Amino acid sequence: MRRLQPAFDGLQVAFVSVQSAYAEEVAGHRFYVVRDVTRWDRIGLAILVVQLTLILLRERPHVVVTTGSAPGMIALALAKCLLRSKTMWIDSIANCEQLSLSGMRAKRFCDVWLTQWPHLQRTGGPDWWGAVL
């Protein structure tokens, strides 16, 4: 996401991360921390959904952009279902042989659904617009 920063220039942006230390990287913007979960952690998942819902209701974003993983996918789904926000999934460049599991699940909540690898794009998505590298 840091490598996409110029695309956000001049826009009102709120950041959500699982890592509180990253606040200093986006000084001057609103910043929220949520619980990090994997699909192994059911209780964490419930807490995360509550946290994200509260943030979304407060921020009411027009657009939600995420590079994953599970917390990003859940945020995207909630934003689409609760607020009808425009949503964009950018699958991590790390996933060069197949789209991530959260990426696959994000499909139905996305307006733009991207892989960063041209050989992974398909008709009907995911699309390829380029990569952060």
Add this chain to the structure above:
Amino acid sequence: MIFVTVGSMMAFDRLIVSMDKWALVHPGSDVLAQIGAGTYRPIHMRWTRMLPPSTFQEAVRKSAIIVAHAGMGSYFVAAEMGKPVVMLPRLAANREHTTDHQLHTIKWLRDRPGVYAAMSDAELDFAIDRAMTGGGIAGADFTNFAPEPFLRRVRDFLVN
């Protein structure tokens, strides 16, 4: 200095244990490790759980080489500062990550200048030696942001 990082909070004790052993047999060397949520506490190297980004970057700047998991964040930081980076992929079988995508990542990253792959902990020693002599990516060859055409398309989506 050698800076060792497991990236995020997710534990990667196999890397930390291996590097602690490395530090034991290289007593003159200064090694600092960010161990995240790992349960193994190093004895022969300095360690910390998690550094804030500014301190993290400072540690990278002071290092001769970085030894990391095969995560993109670690690659970007090393490349932006022109440091050689040794990478050991996390394996799903060891529950070091949810999937084996770091194995996939290292397969293409390993051909990039400044990247030294260790496919197993047994290869770490050799990869560190190669990184020490082989050097990093040249600073001018690496930009801090995504390529302009990609940025423009993302921007168009955001504002329209």
